[in-house]
Amino acid sequence: MQPSQPPHQPSQSSQSSQPTPPFNFPAARRLREALGMAHGHVAYGMRASYGLSYVTPETIAAWERGLAAPTSAELTALAGTLWCSPGELMGAATTLREHRIARGLAPEDVARGAGVELQVYLHMEETNTWRGNERQSAALAEVLRLPLPDFINVTGRGEDLADLLRRAVTTRWQGYVRPVGKMLPVRKRHVEDVLQQLHADYQSRMVRTLSWGGGAGADASGSAGQDFLDKILEHFWAQVRGTGSGGG
Template sequence: MWPVRRPSARPSQPTPHPLPATSTPPPFNATAARRLRAALGMAPEHVAHGMRVSYGHPHITPEHVMAWERGTASPSGSELTALAGVLWCAPGELIGRPRTLREHRIARGFAPEDVARAVGHELHAYLRMEETDTWRGTDRQSAALADLLGLGLPDFVTVTGRDAKLGELLRNAVTTRWQAYVRPVAKVVPLDRQFLESALQGLHQDYQGHMAATLSWGGGSGDAGDTGQEFLARIVEHFWAKLQDGTE
């Protein structure tokens, strides 16, 4: 577990509600849908019938279900919720790896107003954050969001639109003095300072040592520059790996 700074108080979790249809469907795990249906001994006809009768989707046919399972189509947000109900599973079990704040919310089965209320935001403000993947909240609100949606630290940074800023800070840290970037990085990634210092120092040493070794092999400054650019291009990935190493 990441040693994250978290306020002690957290709001109670709201009750999941059916999700409204949206123009952009969440990532759908066709293999999981097919496996869950087969495990229940249901045919596509049974699934379609359940969605029509029990969940208010009169347009759903067996052809829809088969198209979803083949990966040639995806259910909308409300259709995915209904499908999960018929298959006796959580919506998150039918979603591929969530990529955005909205997708993480859908995976947990929450309506926007539930999340907004739990973290202490007005609904219109929260919806705007989902649209832009730019989180604007206090430390307490951020901790509440991460707890409510079950976000690991890498996912939290990604869904709140902080990846680009983190990458910029990390590139500066490994190519100059890492000590100067402890506080700026801590504002993006809420880690204990000592743990963060260790990670940044290790990342800086990895980069500088890699560059020095490349030059000593006689590859020339051009080869070293290419290798260095490749390392910097994946700096956020290296950062998370370094942090993970530090927790083991």
């Protein structure tokens, strides 16, 4: 819903210094047309309700044709005018800031929900480097309603997780339950189930390749094993989805 009072609008110079969020311009056109609004109606709504005096029908048309993209503040105003969430007008969010914008949250909301100081949070958002502890990370995932793959990506833990998983499937998986569990807001039992299955999948693949490979068995096994390890995160998320996750 549109707010009764327009939010504070930063200057255009300050907006231009920030990267524009990914914009789904076909969705913007579909939503506008579904409401029976012309470009001029949308532009007027953004001017009247959000104080964006520079927005014209040509601005809206350019956005819908992919010739330009709105800033985060413009995207929020456009979403309010089209009676939708900012996330409905965005492409896939990949950064901390983009996930916040997609949820229509202010930095203060995320900082408070995650239990970090506002200035600390703003710096982490600006550098796209999450430095929160385990409790704060779990709170961040809840505030932004992040699926686990997005949570790992946003907190910059993807490569660390992949390294742990590679070691888990090639050695004794039991020794990696705790370190993997510390990275994810997931039940210990669920982590155990996923790691055990990944380990079994990797080992069975190695055995099958050796038995089918004949004289070239060692080379074939090495290739199959490396392919599995290269895609370890894909296998991990597939197992997580397949067995169901739970917090705590």
